[in-house]
Amino acid sequence: MAEMGFAIAVSVMTLFWGIVGGVVPWFIPKGPNRGVIVTMLVLTAVCCYLFWLIAILAQLNPLFGPALSTDTIWYLWYHWP
Amino acid sequence: MLARPRSRGVSEATVKMCSLLRGEEMCLAQLFLQSGSAYDCISELGELGLVEFRDLNPNVNSFQRKHVNEIKKCEEMERILGYLLREIKKADISLPDRDVNPVTPLPKHVITIMEQLQRLEVELGEVTRNKEKLQKNLLELTEYTHMLRITRSFVQRSAEREHLEAQYEEFPFLEKDAMMDYSSMQRLGAKLGFISGLIQRVKIEAFERMLWRVCKGYTILSYAEVEEYLEDPDTGEPMQSVVFLISYWGDQIGQKVKKICDCYHCHLYPYPSSNEERNDVVEGLRTRIQDLHTVLHRTEDYLKQVLIKASESVYTWVIQVKKMKAIYYILNQCSFDVTNKCLIAEVWCPVNDIPTLRRALEEGSRKSGATVPSFVNRLPTTDTPPTLIRTNKFTSGFQNIVDAYGVGTYREVNPAPFTIITFPFLFAVMFGDLGHGAIMFLSAAWMVLYENNRKLKNTRNEIWNTFFEGRYIILMMGLFSIYTGLIYNDCFSKSLNIFGSGWSVRAMFENNVWDSVISGNGVLTLDPNITGVFKGPYPLGIDPIWNLASNRLTFLNSYKMKMSVILGIIHMSFGVVLSTFNHLHFRKKYNLYLVFLPELLFMLCLFGYLVFMILYKWLFFTVKDSRHAPSILIQFINMFLMQSDTMQPLYPGQAGLQVFLLVIALLSVPVLLLGKPVYLYWLQNGSHRLGMYRGYERVRRNSEEELYLMRAHDMEEGSSLSDFSTSGEHNTEEFNFADEFLHQAIHTIEYCLGCVSNTASYLRLWALSLAHAQLSEVLWAMVMRIGLRMDTSLGVLFLVPVFGLFAVLTVSILLVMEGLSAFLHALRLHWVEFQNKFYSGTGVKFCPFSFSLLPSSFEHDGLL
Numbered sequence: 001m002a003e004m005g006f007a008i009a010v011s012v013m014t015l016f017w018g019i020v021g022g023v024v025p026w027f028i029p030k031g032p033n034r035g036v037i038v039t040m041l042v043l044t045a046v047c048c049y050l051f052w053l054i055a056i057l058a059q060l061n062p063l064f065g066p067a068l069s070t071d072t073i074w075y076l077w078y079h080w081p
Numbered sequence: 082m083l084a085r086p087r088s089r090g091v092s093e094a095t096v097k098m099c100s101l102l103r104g105e106e107m108c109l110a111q112l113f114l115q116s117g118s119a120y121d122c123i124s125e126l127g128e129l130g131l132v133e134f135r136d137l138n139p140n141v142n143s144f145q146r147k148h149v150n151e152i153k154k155c156e157e158m159e160r161i162l163g164y165l166l167r168e169i170k171k172a173d174i175s176l177p178d179r180d181v182n183p184v185t186p187l188p189k190h191v192i193t194i195m196e197q198l199q200r201l202e203v204e205l206g207e208v209t210r211n212k213e214k215l216q217k218n219l220l221e222l223t224e225y226t227h228m229l230r231i232t233r234s235f236v237q238r239s240a241e242r243e244h245l246e247a248q249y250e251e252f253p254f255l256e257k258d259a260m261m262d263y264s265s266m267q268r269l270g271a272k273l274g275f276i277s278g279l280i281q282r283v284k285i286e287a288f289e290r291m292l293w294r295v296c297k298g299y300t301i302l303s304y305a306e307v308e309e310y311l312e313d314p315d316t317g318e319p320m321q322s323v324v325f326l327i328s329y330w331g332d333q334i335g336q337k338v339k340k341i342c343d344c345y346h347c348h349l350y351p352y353p354s355s356n357e358e359r360n361d362v363v364e365g366l367r368t369r370i371q372d373l374h375t376v377l378h379r380t381e382d383y384l385k386q387v388l389i390k391a392s393e394s395v396y397t398w399v400i401q402v403k404k405m406k407a408i409y410y411i412l413n414q415c416s417f418d419v420t421n422k423c424l425i426a427e428v429w430c431p432v433n434d435i436p437t438l439r440r441a442l443e444e445g446s447r448k449s450g451a452t453v454p455s456f457v458n459r460l461p462t463t464d465t466p467p468t469l470i471r472t473n474k475f476t477s478g479f480q481n482i483v484d485a486y487g488v489g490t491y492r493e494v495n496p497a498p499f500t501i502i503t504f505p506f507l508f509a510v511m512f513g514d515l516g517h518g519a520i521m522f523l524s525a526a527w528m529v530l531y532e533n534n535r536k537l538k539n540t541r542n543e544i545w546n547t548f549f550e551g552r553y554i555i556l557m558m559g560l561f562s563i564y565t566g567l568i569y570n571d572c573f574s575k576s577l578n579i580f581g582s583g584w585s586v587r588a589m590f591e592n593n594v595w596d597s598v599i600s601g602n603g604v605l606t607l608d609p610n611i612t613g614v615f616k617g618p619y620p621l622g623i624d625p626i627w628n629l630a631s632n633r634l635t636f637l638n639s640y641k642m643k644m645s646v647i648l649g650i651i652h653m654s655f656g657v658v659l660s661t662f663n664h665l666h667f668r669k670k671y672n673l674y675l676v677f678l679p680e681l682l683f684m685l686c687l688f689g690y691l692v693f694m695i696l697y698k699w700l701f702f703t704v705k706d707s708r709h710a711p712s713i714l715i716q717f718i719n720m721f722l723m724q725s726d727t728m729q730p731l732y733p734g735q736a737g738l739q740v741f742l743l744v745i746a747l748l749s750v751p752v753l754l755l756g757k758p759v760y761l762y763w764l765q766n767g768s769h770r771l772g773m774y775r776g777y778e779r780v781r782r783n784s785e786e787e788l789y790l791m792r793a794h795d796m797e798e799g800s801s802l803s804d805f806s807t808s809g810e811h812n813t814e815e816f817n818f819a820d821e822f823l824h825q826a827i828h829t830i831e832y833c834l835g836c837v838s839n840t841a842s843y844l845r846l847w848a849l850s851l852a853h854a855q856l857s858e859v860l861w862a863m864v865m866r867i868g869l870r871m872d873t874s875l876g877v878l879f880l881v882p883v884f885g886l887f888a889v890l891t892v893s894i895l896l897v898m899e900g901l902s903a904f905l906h907a908l909r910l911h912w913v914e915f916q917n918k919f920y921s922g923t924g925v926k927f928c929p930f931s932f933s934l935l936p937s938s939f940e941h942d943g944l945l
Contacts, residue, residue, distance in 0.1 A: 005616075005617045006617050006620075008620075009618075009620035009621070033473070035101065035102070036101055036476060036501070039498045039501075039502075040498075040501055043499060043503065044506075047502060047506045048564060050647075050648070051510070051564075051565065051568055051644075051648075052568055052621070052622070054647060054648075055569075055622050055644075056618050056619075056620070057696065057700065058639075058640040058643065059583070059618035059624060060618050060699060060700065061701075061703045062609050062615060062636075063704055063710055064606070064609070064632075064635075065584065065606055065607030065608055065614065066584060066607055066626050066629070066632065066633070066636075067604045067605065067630055067631050068606075068607070068630055068631070069603075069604050069631065070601065072629050073586055073595075073605060076586040076626075076629075077586050077587060077590065080582065080586065081581065081585075
C-alpha cells in the first residue's frame, strides 16, 4: 500500500517533468529565441525534478519519528485518520 | 525559393542562440567616407547604433583636433539650453511629451538654431532683469508705507505720554512738548532732525547700543516691529524688519547717525515734516504701488509666455545639439587619407551586420547628394574584438548580473542562458516559502504588466530603478520560490496538508505502545518501527506532521544539508562540463584530455561518490537498522584516511571501491598539474622542424595580405600560437613553458582545494533556508498568534492592528531583507563556485555609437 502510493507519486512527477523537459521543447516554434526557451525548459525540468526527488528520497526510510507534545497527540488522535 | 526562407530561419535561430551562448563574431572594418558625406553617414550610423568607432588620433590633444570649433559652438548652445531649462523649471512649466526623435541638423541649419537660442537668451535676460528691478522698487515702496504707518503710531503714543509727564533728566524742557512738535523746537533754536527707516530685526539691538555709544544721548531712538514678513530683494527670503525713528539735533550728530545707518545697511526713507505732507505721501505711495503691481503682473505673464513658447521646442533642440556634438566627436576620431579628400574611420562591427552597414553608408551618401559613394572594407587584425551579446528585455537582466562580475572574453561560453534558471532556483532554495514567494511574484508581475507606463520607467529614484530593471529576475525568483515553498511545505511558516500525512498517531495507540490516557506535559516520539505508524513518504515535499513536531529541526537539518551538498556538486560538475564548449570552440582538443578529464574525475570520484553514499543511505537503510546506520561524514573522512575496518561498512565491498576511487582521484592530480605544459612543450620541440617546413610553404605565397588574412583566420579559429612558430622564437618558447607550468600549477591547486571549499560553501543553501524558516516562525508566534488568541469580540478589533504589524514586518524583514540576502548569496554561488570552473570574464564590452545610448547632462541634473 505504501509502495503503491510511492510508485504513483514517482511516476506522476517523472512523467510531468519528463514532458516539460523532453517533449515540450520539440513544439517551441522556430524563432530567434528558440534556443534560450529550450535551455530554460530543460533546466527547469531538471532542477525541479531533482529538488522534488531529493525531498521524497529523504523521507523514504525515516530513521526516527516526529516528537509531538501530548496536546498535539490528543488532537491528531481525534482529527487525523 | 521554398527552401531558402526555412534555411534562413534556421540560420537566424542558430545565430541567435550562438549569440546568447557565445557572443557575436566581430570584425574590424575600415570606412572610407567622402568628406562631403561624412557627416550624414555618421548620422545614419548613430541612428542605427551598429558599430563602435576606434580613435585613430589618440595622441592628439582634444584642443588640437580638427572640429574643435564646432564642438565649442555646440557647448555654447548647450549652455544656453541649460539656462533655458533652469528658467523653465523655475517657472514650473511642464515640458511636452518626449517621444520625438528629431534628425540631426545639417551644419548649415546650425546657425539658425544658434541664432534662435541667442535671441531667446537675450530676451529672457532682459525680461528677468526688468522684473527684478520692478520687484525691488515695489519692496521699497512697501517698506516706505510701513514706515509711515508705524511712525504715525509713535506720534500718537507720545501724544498720550504728554499726560504722564515723564521726566527726562537730560532734556527737562522736552517733557511737555511732543517730540513731533516742530514749532516748539524751532522756538528753542535747536535744529531737530529726523532719520527714519527700516533695519533687520536681528541687528536692532546692536544698532541701538552703537547709537548710544557714539552719540551719547543726543539721539532718541524709537522703534517697532513690522508685523508681516518682507522679502529681501537680494536673496528673496522673507525677513523680519523693524521700523525706527531717530530724532537728533546738531548737524554733526546727524552725520554720525547717517554713517551708523549706512554701516548697518538700513533702508532710509525721508520723514514727512507735517501730517498733511504725510497723508499726501501715503496717498501717492498707494497709487504707485498699485501701478507697480499691475506692471509686475504683466511682466510675469510675458515672461511665462516666452518660456512656454521656448519649452515647445527646447527638447528638440537638446536632442539635436546632443547628436551634433556626438557626430563631431566621432569625426575627430577619424583620420584623413593620403589624398586628403576622404575620411577614414576604423570600427568594430559584428560580421552579420556588415550588409546593414553598407546600406547605411549608401543611404548617407544619397542624403548628402555625393557623387562618389562611401564604402566599407573589412580589415584582418590580431587585436581581440570587444564582446557583443544581443539580449532582449527578458535576458538583459540576467546578462547584467553576469557582466557585473566580468564581461566575457571574446567568443567564450556565456553563463547567462543557464543563469536564467539556476539563479532563481538557488535563490528559491534559500528563500523557500509559498506565501512570500507568491507576494514576490505578484509584485514583479505588476511591474511587468505596467512596464510601458512612462512614469514607472522614468523616475529618478535609484532604488526603484534597480528593482524595476530586475523585474524579470524577481518574477522568476518568485515563481521558483512558490515551487520550493510547496516542496518545503512552508507557507507563512504553516504547512499545507493536501494529501494526508504519512505518519499515523492512531497506530501508536492501537499497538498499545502509548496508554490511551496520556497525561503530563511530556513529549512522545513516534516510532517508525511499529507497523502502521509510517505509511509512506508524503508525495509532494516534506510531510506536514514535521511542522507540529518539536524535533523538526533535527530532521530538516539533515535533509537540507544533504540537499545542499547534492545540488552543489551537480552545479559544479555542470560548470566543469561547460568548459568543454570552450575547449572545443578554441580548437584546443588536448585540453579535453589533459584538463577536463582529470578535473571531472577528481570531482566525481570524491564528491560524486559522496552523493552516491548519501543516496545509498537514503534508499537502503530502514529504521530497522537505524541503530547502526553509519554517519556519512565519518565514512567520507575515513575514506581519505584509508581506515575502513573500524566502522560498519555501508555496503559490501565498500573498502575496495573506496581505495580504487581514491587512487583515481589522486592520479588525476599530477595529470592535471603536468599534462598540459609537458604536452605543449613536446609539441613545440617535436614539431620544430614541422614548423619550418610550413613556413617555407607560406613564404611562397604571393601577397602579404593573403598571409595576413590566413593568420587572422587562424587566430579567429583559435589555434594555438605554437602552430606557426619559427626558429627565431625559440627563446620565447622556453619562457612560455615556465609561464605555462606556473599557470597550470596555480590552476591545479585552486581547483583541488576549491573542490572541497566550494562544496562546503554550498551549505549556505541550508543555512539561509533555516534562517528564513525560523524568522518566519518567530514572526508568526510573536505577532499573529497573540492576535488570534484573544477570543473576545475585542479580539476582532485587536486583530486589525496586529495583522497590520505582521504584514509590515513580513514585507520589510522577510521579503526585503531576506530577499536581498538570499539574492546576494545566490549571486556569490554563481560568480565564484560555478563560474570559476569555466569562465574567465576578461573581455571588453561592445559599446556601439548610438544616439539613444548617449547620456544627456540635463537628465543627470534633473532638468529634463
